[in-house]
Amino acid sequence: MKLHDVTLSGNCHKVRLFLSLIGQPVELVPVNLLAGEHKQPAFRAINPRGQVPALEDGEFRLGDGQAILVYLARRYAEASWYPQDAETQGRIAGWLSFAANEAQHGPATLRLGRLFGRPIDEELAQARALSALRTLERHLTQHAWLAETVQPTIADIAVYPNVALAGDAGLELGAYPALQAWFARIRALPGYLGMPGL
Ligand SMILES: N[C@@H](CCC(=O)N[C@@H](CS)C(=O)NCC(=O)O)C(=O)O
Numbered sequence: 001m002k003l004h005d006v007t008l009s010g011n012c013h014k015v016r017l018f019l020s021l022i023g024q025p026v027e028l029v030p031v032n033l034l035a036g037e038h039k040q041p042a043f044r045a046i047n048p049r050g051q052v053p054a055l056e057d058g059e060f061r062l063g064d065g066q067a068i069l070v071y072l073a074r075r076y077a078e079a080s081w082y083p084q085d086a087e088t089q090g091r092i093a094g095w096l097s098f099a100a101n102e103a104q105h106g107p108a109t110l111r112l113g114r115l116f117g118r119p120i121d122e123e124l125a126q127a128r129a130l131s132a133l134r135t136l137e138r139h140l141t142q143h144a145w146l147a148e149t150v151q152p153t154i155a156d157i158a159v160y161p162n163v164a165l166a167g168d169a170g171l172e173l174g175a176y177p178a179l180q181a182w183f184a185r186i187r188a189l190p191g192y193l194g195m196p197g198l
Helices: 010-021 065-076 086-100 102-116 122-142 154-169 177-187
Strands: 002-005 027-030 054-057 060-063
Touching (some): 002 010, 010 102, 010 154, 086 102, 086 154, 122 177
């Protein structure tokens, strides 16, 4: 299995972290975003969206961190990572959407601007980031894991990196105790894998 990867990407890290947690070996293939490698036909044949992360598992190819987590969980992981009951799957879908929307357009975008100098609407990204952090804090005050399960699911892994990396974006995460406790629970999982900034 190959993961087309960028070391400092939170979206790639959610896949690296999950593979590590489930003990699944992977070959990391670095993609040079600065050189525009992800927009070349060879890469678009793997992920037509021209973005990392992108997975190759034999002949099967898949882009998008959330989609990859669903695939890996169904194919390789214990059922508790992606339980089959309708309620939990509905909740997980909601949090995967949060990862791709609120977490991406808030903390991840702010980090892109502040750490990598990409042009962003700083005020908008900051407001979205704070709103995402407050939503998570309220939820995690009531629940240990995002999908309201007794064990972690792919919802936690999808949301965690871009939120925990918000310190890189200059956000003060110490003001969110329930969020900090959730970070600690994730970091205590067997097979946990960090990255620069985490
Ligand atoms: N929805 C995608 C977003 C992936 C994404 O934004 N990837 C970034 C790196 S973190 C990327 O490839 N950016 C280059 C581009 O979009 O051109 C996911 O969650 O995987």
